Amino acid sequence: MAQSETADKILHAATVLFAERGFTETSLRTITGMADVNLAAVNYHFGSKKALINAVFLRFLTPFAEELNRRLDMLDDDTDVGGMPAVEPLLHCLFSSLLVAVNTVDGEPQRFMRLLGLAYSQSQEHLRHSLLAVYGDTYRRYLKLLHEALPHLDPIAFYWRLYFMLGAAVFTLSSFDSIRGILNADYDADTDLNDALHLMVPALTGMLQTPNEH
Amino acid sequence: MAQSETADKILHAATVLFAERGFTETSLRTITGMADVNLAAVNYHFGSKKALINAVFLRFLTPFAEELNRRLDMLDDDTDVGGMPAVEPLLHCLFSSLLVAVNTVDGEPQRFMRLLGLAYSQSQEHLRHSLLAVYGDTYRRYLKLLHEALPHLDPIAFYWRLYFMLGAAVFTLSSFDSIRGILNADYDADTDLNDALHLMVPALTGMLQTPNEH
């Protein structure tokens, strides 16, 4: 897939338009119009609109998962002698992989953050299944390490904290452009994606490490 | 609006279906089919599909904003003699108002959480404008109090932390049903909405209070 120039142009236009408006709100006619290719080319190269949505995600999640695994390997080597990796390095791993992966494919980094947000909110069951099949191993590996770094949390509390973290990250990064716009207008201060991630790491570390009083 | 039985049935069905599938993915035919009313009744009572979406939000956000204002008044009275309200009571205020409001209108509480999540992710500009016009004052009042309780954060850092909190809350609560399902299956432990909120308050308090090292 995506070996032809036409398929590449479709993937690029679909990425931009899906991130801007969502999946249902973007028609194949708009995509092929922007990509300057024939309407039927989407079904020729990808088979269906659903398959196109899948392909858009695979294109940027594959380098992300590879980068994350590479960094977790490095972290494993570093801590071979003395115990487990800590929370903060684990979060750095995650966000740095995101940044690196997003820069290997074309386009604005925050586009992919928006797509990630959409994947969660628009109930695309087919998408969730296909993503879990491809990236499930990496996901479970990361979860195991993170939980080991948070021994004060029982499994239930850990699971909820994980979702608090996912929510904060996905929501903030997928609204990144609009938050930045508001801050520029109100406080005349510019924050780039890297700044935002550096504000997020200590805040989320603090959240995860807070003791859980019942 | 919503004084007739037909309009009420439409509002109820729309609330259920929008929360399940999103706005674009729910057709007026599905809504009127479930409500057992005539298709044209939506446009007769509400004017358009967009106006129906607005009405669904107004119905549960209005009791929420009223309840929140009432609780903030009480908090103001309590702290009249000694300083400002603290972070944790402010979060309790917010979440308790949500719970109370959601129980005054019919239906499962988590439905409204899902709608809130959708309002953020589906780019419904008309909706955001209309909501800010109606609830802007309450929103700004709450923000001011919360910032006063967090004097260690400069405006920029505060703003980002606010979005981390919003993200964690909206995302978690709108995925509440599926998270609960996973926990039931994997750990055989049931968590209701109240439990989830009580796990959230200390975690988010910890996140907000964490110092921001640069």
Added chain:
DNA sequence: TGTACATCAGTGAACGCGCGTTCACTGATGTAC
């Protein structure tokens, strides 16, 4: 070297379908004189 066939990327036009909205209409209830 020449011919026949297969493969493949891409195209133009049409398919049927479900969508939100509109419109002329009905029938019940309220109001004015």
Added chain:
DNA sequence: TGTACATCAGTGAACGCGCGTTCACTGATGTAC
């Protein structure tokens, strides 16, 4: 008390439109004998 008119909730059928998908087709390139 009776009649004429206005208002209002609700209806049935149709409107035009944009959607994802399909299909027969073209033209270029590669392969076999």
